[in-house]
Every structure is written in C-alpha cells, then in structure tokens.
Amino acid sequence: MRTDSTPTPPERSRVGRRTLLAGTLAAAGLATAGCGARPTAAGARLRQWNLFTGGDGARMVEMHDAYRADHPEVDFRPTTYLWGNPYYTKFTMGAAGGRAFDIATLHLSRLRGLGAGTLIDPVPAHLLAEFGIGPDTVLPNVWDKCAVDGELYAIPLDTHLVVTYFNREVCASAGVLDADGGLVETSGPEEFLDLLAAVRDVTGRYGIVMETTAGWRLFWSLYRQLGGDLTLEGDVVMDDDKALRVLDFLRRIASDGLTPKASDAPGTPANFQNGIAGLMLGGNWEIPTFQAAGMDFGMRPFPGIFGDALGQGDSHAFVLPHRRDPDDRAVRAAVAYAAWMLKHSLIWAGGGHTPAYLPVARSAEYDALEPQADYRSAAEHVQFDPDAWFSGSAAPLQNEADSVFSGVFDGAATPEQALARFQRAARQLVDTPAPV
Structure with a gap:
C-alpha cells in the first residue's frame, strides 16, 4: 500500500510557506543544530531519485527549493518516480547500471532486499559524522535498522506508521x-x-x-x-x-x-x-x-x-548506489544533502511523518505541531516488517x-x-x- 496520495506533476521550482519556514528555522539555529563542516561541493552534480508524489511530493519539492537556495554551488537534479513497484524496479535497474543516481530514497524495510552490499554502497559513517549525523542524533531503533552486518547502509529521514x-x-x-x-x-x-x-x-x-x-x-x-x-x-x-x-x-x-x-x-x-x-x-x-x-x-x-x-511502520531513508568507479566528491555531496534534509525535517513533519533526527523531533518547534506531537512516542516503538x-x-x-x-x-x-x-x-x- 502506498504512503501518499494522488500523483502530482514532475518536480519543479516552487516556493511555499514551508520553504520560508526552513529559512526561519535556519536563522534560529534549529535547522543546523549539531552540524559540522559545510561541504565543499563547488561544481558537484547531485542526482537524486525519490518516490514521493501527492502531499509528500509537494513537501519534498519545497524542501528541495530551500536546499537549492542554500547550495547554489551544487547542480542539483531530483527525479520523482511512481510509488511502489514502478519506483523499485527503476531503482534496481538504475543501481545495477551504476550511473543513474547519486543518492536515492527507499523504505528502510527494503534495504536488505534491494542489494545492501551489492547495488547499495555503505554510507561513510565518518563523513556523515562531519555533518553532525550519527547514532547520538538519530532515533536509536531506526538507526540500528540502517545497519547490515554491522555496516551503515542508510540515512533515515523519518518514521511513518x-x-x-x-x-x-x-x-x-x-x-x-x-x-x-x-x-x-x-x-x-x-x-x-x-x-x-x-x-x-x-x-x-x-x-x-x-x-x-x-x-x-x-x-x-x-x-x-x-x-x-x-x-x-x-x-x-x-x-x-x-x-x-x-x-x-x-x-x-x-x-x-x-x-x-x-x-x-x-x-x-x-x-x-x-x-x-x-x-x-x-x-x-x-x-x-x-x-x-x-x-x-x-x-x-x-x-x-x-x-x-x-x-x-517504516522509515524513508537515503542510500548511496554502488559505484564502479569511486567518486569522493559525489559521495560527499550526497551525504551532505542527506544531512541537510534531516536537519530541515520539521518541514517534512508537517505531512505527518516523525523526524528521525532527534534535535528536530525533540525541539520546541515540533512540540508545537498539532496533532503530530501527540503520537511522537510511537516512533520509538515502530514495528518494522x-x-x-x-x-x-x-x-x-x-x-x-x-x-x-x-x-x-x-x-x-x-x-x-x-x-x-x-x-x-x-x-x-x-x-x-x-x-x-
């Protein structure tokens, strides 16, 4: 079953109130809480794939608009495919080809079945830590689900249940x-x-x-x-x-x-x-x-x-494709993008998903969200398939x-x-x- 509503047209530039909210949060310091060094990604091209249509898609567009505004040095190219099997078929084919995307979204419950270690490369935990993301800043039960055989393969954005x-x-x-x-x-x-x-x-x-x-x-x-x-x-x-x-x-x-x-x-x-x-x-x-x-x-x-x-429930997470030829700059830009998305996930929470990034999920701004804050505790006990x-x-x-x-x-x-x-x-x- 899908976790969104009816499809929307392909992603395009659009600024809305949540984009403006992101700027407000950044100015207040929440959106960058816990962040480390800013990426040096001048001239980097970042191809992102996702499966968000409907209301989720609209929020993702607004977050991407804010990301572009904050990272003019990155040639950011997101692509949205239909939720479910159409997306995962495309994901598998793209990852196997080795040139389709630099970072993609998937459900955390599909991590093992979609080729962790074959089609999906490990996330450099030390690099992610540079941007302030690690086991101490992410919901523990969700963070643990991101590891396969003791190695990190995903960066969780949320919990939905x-x-x-x-x-x-x-x-x-x-x-x-x-x-x-x-x-x-x-x-x-x-x-x-x-x-x-x-x-x-x-x-x-x-x-x-x-x-x-x-x-x-x-x-x-x-x-x-x-x-x-x-x-x-x-x-x-x-x-x-x-x-x-x-x-x-x-x-x-x-x-x-x-x-x-x-x-x-x-x-x-x-x-x-x-x-x-x-x-x-x-x-x-x-x-x-x-x-x-x-x-x-x-x-x-x-x-x-x-x-x-x-x-x-489940978790939307970011993963890196297997690369035949190493590209440190592309990997760095991808990890930096994922970290930015986690730190700005209060926008994402407006659609109902509980942020996996604890500084957002435990913030006063999230406490003010109604009725989202009333079921926040459920994310700590989400039952993955x-x-x-x-x-x-x-x-x-x-x-x-x-x-x-x-x-x-x-x-x-x-x-x-x-x-x-x-x-x-x-x-x-x-x-x-x-x-x-």
Missing part, C-alpha cells in the same frame, strides 16, 4: 474523551470494543474505519503486541495461536458491525472525514487531508489492544497478506483459512530465489 485518529466532536458526544480532550485509554480487547460501540451509537453507522483491503499493517501491529515473531528463512515460522487470536479479533470488529467489511485506501479516510465513524486506524500521512477539510480531530499511537501500543528480500513496503509479502486477510473482514475466509493461505504464500516466497 499506523496510528489512531479520532473525531473530537463525535468522541466527546460518546463520552470517550479524557479531561485533556484526548481519547481515553482502554485495556484489553473488550474495553476497546466497548469504546467502539459507544462511538457507533453516536454516528449511527460505525465506530471505526480501517483499511480492510490492506490488513497486513493491522495484523502485524496486533501480532507484535502479543509478542509474535515471524521468521522467513528456510521456512515460515510463526505463532499460530497468536496469529489466530489477532485474526479473530479483526473478524469480530467487522462482524459486530463496528467497522465496514470492505474499505480501501481512498475510501477509509473519506469515510472518517464524512463522519460515518468517529475513529480511524490509518497512516500518519493522512493528516494534511483532514487539516485541509477543517476537521477537529486528534491523534494518538495505535491502540494497545493486546499489550503495549505498538504499530506497524520481518527481514526477507520479499518483505517490507510495496513488497510481495505485504501484497499477499493484504489479499488473504481481507477475507477475514468480509467473511470470505475464516481466521484459520486465512492464516493457512498466508503461510502457503509465504512459503512460496521463501522458496523463490532472491532477484538481487
């Missing part, structure tokens, strides 16, 4: 807000279902909406709350009892009429916006949609139904799980049938040689 949205007016009428206007805490599945029923009594339709056609994110969040693991090496090893407990809970939400039995990526936020439900489980990147609509809504981490409030070449964002494992688990919501499959089908599909993927 599944969170809880709530309509304040509806939830106030249902009596499920606390004294501070936040959604009340629940303990265990029964209390959560009771909360949904109270909200449904107000809307007259549903208590919550979620993307039932993409059930992997919901399943993995709850399965991890139960302490479930999934090993995809040699065979498929998982805890069937915990998996069935999760799938039965998801089935029950739909069969009890608390959520629509079928809801896709465009329909889920639309139904939350039009008020047929008072809550939504969805990606943090939906914030701009509801803000533009003038909704009075709040956010908090994914609900802790079976334990801690863990939610499935299991390691495998076919796992991660827009990868085959998610696609297979989404197809199978959707049947649990609409009654086409029992939890037992869905789990058996998922495991068969996963075993076929395990038995398929990695293409990279």
Whole structure:
C-alpha cells in the first residue's frame, strides 16, 4: 500500500510557506543544530531519485527549493518516480547500471532486499559524522535498522506508521474523551470494543474505519503486541495461536458491525472525514487531508489492544548506489544533502511523518505541531516488517497478506483459512530465489 496520495506533476521550482519556514528555522539555529563542516561541493552534480508524489511530493519539492537556495554551488537534479513497484524496479535497474543516481530514497524495510552490499554502497559513517549525523542524533531503533552486518547502509529521514485518529466532536458526544480532550485509554480487547460501540451509537453507522483491503499493517501491529515473531528463512515460522487470536479479533470488529467489511485506501479516510465513524486506524500521512477539510480531530499511537501500543511502520531513508568507479566528491555531496534534509525535517513533519533526527523531533518547534506531537512516542516503538528480500513496503509479502486477510473482514475466509493461505504464500516466497 502506498504512503501518499494522488500523483502530482514532475518536480519543479516552487516556493511555499514551508520553504520560508526552513529559512526561519535556519536563522534560529534549529535547522543546523549539531552540524559540522559545510561541504565543499563547488561544481558537484547531485542526482537524486525519490518516490514521493501527492502531499509528500509537494513537501519534498519545497524542501528541495530551500536546499537549492542554500547550495547554489551544487547542480542539483531530483527525479520523482511512481510509488511502489514502478519506483523499485527503476531503482534496481538504475543501481545495477551504476550511473543513474547519486543518492536515492527507499523504505528502510527494503534495504536488505534491494542489494545492501551489492547495488547499495555503505554510507561513510565518518563523513556523515562531519555533518553532525550519527547514532547520538538519530532515533536509536531506526538507526540500528540502517545497519547490515554491522555496516551503515542508510540515512533515515523519518518514521511513518499506523496510528489512531479520532473525531473530537463525535468522541466527546460518546463520552470517550479524557479531561485533556484526548481519547481515553482502554485495556484489553473488550474495553476497546466497548469504546467502539459507544462511538457507533453516536454516528449511527460505525465506530471505526480501517483499511480492510490492506490488513497486513493491522495484523502485524496486533501480532507484535502479543509478542509474535515471524521468521522467513528456510521456512515460515510463526505463532499460530497468536496469529489466530489477532485474526479473530479483526473478524469480530467487522462482524459486530463496528467497522465496514470492505474499505480501501481512498475510501477509509473519506469515510472518517464524512463522519460515518468517529475513529480511524490509518497512516500518519493522512493528516494534511483532514487539516485541509477543517476537521477537529486528534491523534494518538495505535491502540494497545493486546499489550503495549505498538504499530506497524517504516522509515524513508537515503542510500548511496554502488559505484564502479569511486567518486569522493559525489559521495560527499550526497551525504551532505542527506544531512541537510534531516536537519530541515520539521518541514517534512508537517505531512505527518516523525523526524528521525532527534534535535528536530525533540525541539520546541515540533512540540508545537498539532496533532503530530501527540503520537511522537510511537516512533520509538515502530514495528518494522520481518527481514526477507520479499518483505517490507510495496513488497510481495505485504501484497499477499493484504489479499488473504481481507477475507477475514468480509467473511470470505475464516481466521484459520486465512492464516493457512498466508503461510502457503509465504512459503512460496521463501522458496523463490532472491532477484538481487
């Protein structure tokens, strides 16, 4: 499933309020907090590839405009491709050719499967440290994910994950807000279902909406709350009892009429916006949609139904292609660009993603962002997909799980049938040689 909205035209120069905000932050010292020496990249050409369209794409353009203004000595050439498989196919072909880009964006969950050590070169940690980026300035759980066999291969920009949205007016009428206007805490599945029923009594339709056609994110969040693991090496090893407990809970939400039995990526936020439900489980990147609509809504981490409030998610990160011929100047310019982007990621946070760079994520400016600051803690516990070449964002494992688990919501499959089908599909993927 994609983490952005509808595609936008190719990137072009455009200055907006976030570009101006970047200048303000730089003047205040936040954007350059912790930075070291400025790169000497006069005359360097920097080719950057990314997969950001829609709202994310617009913010990336504004950040790039600010980067150009701050680095006139760099011949900066960004290119945007369609999210998902179109991008990753292009990425693989470009990296294999060795001349396509100097730095590119990918989901951190795809790092191993897309050729760390073959198509992707290590990031010179000492060079990154010159620009003030290292393990002490990046969210630890995300930084650790950037290493393969003890070597750094990625520079994380953000964390994005599944969170809880709530309509304040509806939830106030249902009596499920606390004294501070936040959604009340629940303990265990029964209390959560009771909360949904109270909200449904107000809307007259549903208590919550979620993307039932993409059930992997919901399943993995709850399965991890139960302490479930999934090993995809040699065979498929998982805890069937915990998996069935999760799938039965998801089935029950739909069969009890608390959520629509079928809801896709465009329909889920639309139904939350039009008020047929008072809550939504969805990606943090939906914030701009509801803000533009003038909704009075709040956010908090994914609900802790079976334990801690863990939610499935990922990280957008920068990587360097393998170079047949070393080019120190190009590598330096690429690393400097990534460091600049991290230090200016308050602009990026406007779209909902939580900055990986701690001086921004812990700043007073980020504290003032509503409702982003209310789910900031979720990034510290983001649940990445299991390691495998076919796992991660827009990868085959998610696609297979989404197809199978959707049947649990609409009654086409029992939890037992869905789990058996998922495991068969996963075993076929395990038995398929990695293409990279």
